[in-house]
Amino acid sequence: xxxxxxxxxxxxxxxxxxxSASRRADLLRNAVVHSVASGTVLFEQGDVPTFQLxxxxxxxxxxxxxxxxxxxxxxxxxxxxxxxxAAVLTGAxxxxxxxxxxxxxxxxxxxxxxxxxxxxxxxxxHAVIGSLAQQFRRMVRQIKNLKLRTATQRVGCxxxxxxxxxxxxxxxxxxxxxxxxxxxxGITRESFSRALSSLSNSGIRVDGQIVVIHDAPRLAAExxxxxxxxxxxxxxxxx
Amino acid sequence: xxxxxxxxxxxxxxxxxxxSASRRADLLRNAVVHSVASGTVLFEQGDVPTFQLxxxxxxxxxxxxxxxxxxxxxxxxxxxxxxxxAAVLTGAxxxxxxxxxxxxxxxxxxxxxxxxxxxxxxxxxHAVIGSLAQQFRRMVRQIKNLKLRTATQRVGCxxxxxxxxxxxxxxxxxxxxxxxxxxxxGITRESFSRALSSLSNSGIRVDGQIVVIHDAPRLAAExxxxxxxxxxxxxxxxx
DNA sequence: TCGGGGCATTGATCTAGATCAAGGCGATCT
DNA sequence: AGATCGCCTTGATCTAGATCAATGCCCCGA
Numbered sequence: 200x201x202x203x204x205x206x207x208x209x210x211x212x213x214x215x216x217x218x219s220a221s222r223r224a225d226l227l228r229n230a231v232v233h234s235v236a237s238g239t240v241l242f243e244q245g246d247v248p249t250f251q252l253x254x255x256x257x258x259x260x261x262x263x264x265x266x267x268x269x270x271x272x273x274x275x276x277x278x279x280x281x282x283x284x285a286a287v288l289t290g291a292x293x294x295x296x297x298x299x300x301x302x303x304x305x306x307x308x309x310x311x312x313x314x315x316x317x318x319x320x321x322x323x324x325h326a327v328i329g330s331l332a333q334q335f336r337r338m339v340r341q342i343k344n345l346k347l348r349t350a351t352q353r354v355g356c357x358x359x360x361x362x363x364x365x366x367x368x369x370x371x372x373x374x375x376x377x378x379x380x381x382x383x384x385g386i387t388r389e390s391f392s393r394a395l396s397s398l399s400n401s402g403i404r405v406d407g408q409i410v411v412i413h414d415a416p417r418l419a420a421e422x423x424x425x426x427x428x429x430x431x432x433x434x435x436x437x438x
Numbered sequence: 439x440x441x442x443x444x445x446x447x448x449x450x451x452x453x454x455x456x457x458s459a460s461r462r463a464d465l466l467r468n469a470v471v472h473s474v475a476s477g478t479v480l481f482e483q484g485d486v487p488t489f490q491l492x493x494x495x496x497x498x499x500x501x502x503x504x505x506x507x508x509x510x511x512x513x514x515x516x517x518x519x520x521x522x523x524a525a526v527l528t529g530a531x532x533x534x535x536x537x538x539x540x541x542x543x544x545x546x547x548x549x550x551x552x553x554x555x556x557x558x559x560x561x562x563x564h565a566v567i568g569s570l571a572q573q574f575r576r577m578v579r580q581i582k583n584l585k586l587r588t589a590t591q592r593v594g595c596x597x598x599x600x601x602x603x604x605x606x607x608x609x610x611x612x613x614x615x616x617x618x619x620x621x622x623x624g625i626t627r628e629s630f631s632r633a634l635s636s637l638s639n640s641g642i643r644v645d646g647q648i649v650v651i652h653d654a655p656r657l658a659a660e661x662x663x664x665x666x667x668x669x670x671x672x673x674x675x676x677x
Numbered sequence: 678t679c680g681g682g683g684c685a686t687t688g689a690t691c692t693a694g695a696t697c698a699a700g701g702c703g704a705t706c707t
Numbered sequence: 708a709g710a711t712c713g714c715c716t717t718g719a720t721c722t723a724g725a726t727c728a729a730t731g732c733c734c735c736g737a
Binding site: 273423 | 483484502503504505506508510512523524525527528530531533534556557558560563564566567568570571572573574575577578579580581582584585586587621624662663664666667671675
């Protein structure tokens with residue numbers, strides 16, 4: 200836990216800079232900054248939200264669990280963003296568990312205070328809407344991926360999207376262990392491994408976490424990559 | 439096209455009843471009501487939104503298409519709700535095509551006017567947030583379904599959720615053709631058919647569009663149904 | 678230096694579900 | 708009625724991807 204003013208006021212979050220001083224003070228009165236260690240579980244699937252979490256630094260990973268206990272990565276939330284505002288705003292139980300894969304820092308705002316502030320402040324509402332909309336679209340993309348593409352196509356498109364997000368058209372650095380990426384893509388680690396090696400015949404080269412893409416257009420063609428829908432979004436709604 | 443006042447003012451949409459008269463008049467100045475025939479395409483995947491569509495009566499179905507031309511149902515939007523506010527609010531191209539499966543009526547609001555109104559009016563923003571949040575959660579549920587369950591489990595859980603939505607614990611009426619439901623569940627019509635017949639051994643009875651559930655708890659157990667996450671949501675955010 | 682545990686690759690098999698193919702059953706039209 | 712067109716079911720295969728199993732690699736700790 201730190202001094203709130205230091206963390207939030209100077210503008211790690213553009214959103215908070217935009218808010219009026221009185222509103223910001225109001226929100227922060229119900230808030231706390233928390234630094235958490237790698238591995239921490241922020242909340243469980245089924246919990247009723249008590250805080251809106253905001254990622255100030257680091258990231259959170261969201262996992263879905265089946266009744267049989269199988270667990271898959273659904274999404275990673277990176278600073279700066281809200282952690283599943285949908286659950287907090289509806290007051291419904293979380294559909295996912297949140298874990299922290301690296302030392303990270305979060306702003307916690309009491310759910311009721313957050314809801315009240317969103318209802319009262321158009322600027323905050325605007326930011327929440329932007330975050331929600333982006334997250335919604337990510338989920339839609341993932342569903343299209345799962346329903347319309349083969350495992351290998353998903354892997355190829357994932358690499359292409361990754362390289363674009365990293366602003367490097369012919370290289371991608373895998374953001375976490377291959378096992379996790381596989382579960383994000385809805386396949387096993389073995390299949391992921393095999394997909395990568397089969398894509399070597401489509402012009403990629405894998406070395407550890409680094410993937411070199413020799414012929415992006417060819418890869419895109421073979422994987423049914425669609426620039427319009429698969430391109431990562433530009434963040435014009437900033438939190 | 440009809441008289442707007444008749445359609446909207448009396449309160450087919452609770453939201454509009456709640457808005458101030460001046461704000462409502464303002465919005466409706468940039469709006470139009472459209473009655474469309476079954477089969478109409480409202481917009482294509484890749485289009486940039488020009489209107490926010492609101493379902494006044496009937497429904498819209500959202501389809502995702504792959505570059506190879508395969509097409510699957512992602513979601514159905516029923517009155518009263520907003521049709522993908524995420525696309526309109528971000529201004530990004532639609533990720534899905536919208537088609538109308540039955541004669542329906544829509545309110546069309548110019549995108550810019552809608553965005554302006556959302557930014558200016560906390561009540562409208564509240565409603566949009568509610569709709570977005572619900573839609574987000576539906577997408578998360580669908581992803582969990584696809585990644586964590588077998589085809590047969592998905593079918594069973596679908597039936598259970600359906601029967602709850604229809605407030606009838608031991609019966610479900612399929613809302614559209616089995617082929618479409620199959621594509622919503624991410625399987626072929628053949629697999630859907632087989633899943634239904636295999637579930638006959640778990641206490642269901644299928645007759646056309648009607649499915650009788652003899653032993654819901656048993657079905658739930660065998661399909662890994664999770665009351666906390668699979669239960670349809672209560673609509674406390676109403677449009 | 679030697680283990681040991683976690684992740685990754687690779688091979689061998691198995692299987693859920695897709696695909697291909699053939700009727701059947703209603704609808705609607707003539 | 709008969710014919711045609713959609714949708715649905717059922718059966719026979721095929722295959723993408725899961726599962727099982729063995730090994731290698733790398734990092735870390737004693």
